[in-house]
Amino acid sequence: RSVVILDLLKSREERWADYSATARNCIRRESQLTVNENPDIDAFIDMYALTMDRNRASGFYYFSRGYYDQLLSLPNVHLFSIKGASAPLSMAWFMMSPDIAHYHLSANTPESLKRNVNYVLLDRAFESAKERGCQWFLLGGGRTNSPEDPLFRFKRKFSSETRTFYIGSLVLVPDVYTRYNKIWTQKTGQFP
16 A cells, blocks of 8 residues: 655755645644643543544444553653644644654544644644654555545645555464454454
8 A cells, every 4th residue: 555654854844845735724824733742542532433433434443442551651652632722623643763753543623624733733743753863754545545545645745755555464373364354354344
């Protein structure tokens, strides 16, 4: 699958020039917003569930509270949020290794969608990753393999650079692997 990457070795001005006009305008319009690290997992869980419901996501994209607790306990994993008048407008998880930052999960409110605040959240995350020494930012791909996928197109507004992302596997116990694939298919109606 194609994924969008951003070169953090470029200056802010060089990166800004690569942004689409839409991204630059949204960031300028909401420049007064503050992005902070926010360990409020409960706020994220509530917002994320509403986001997934709104997107009619499959059960695969819903995670347990324990998953988020484990994420927050990891070094170099950060939960950022944009604060609205009384509650977060948008929140996202980022993983930042010494060289590469990764955009993991995000959630937003209907107000944040109207105001396009995710542009600001990502722009500030890029700066944070660069300050931490990251050289690349992996934004990821879309929900499908299509180049017209809306999520993929959103990410492309920050960078035209893409790479092909592969997932490999080595099946050590074929009969157990086959059995779990059948269970997955029966429960989800999707082939893994």
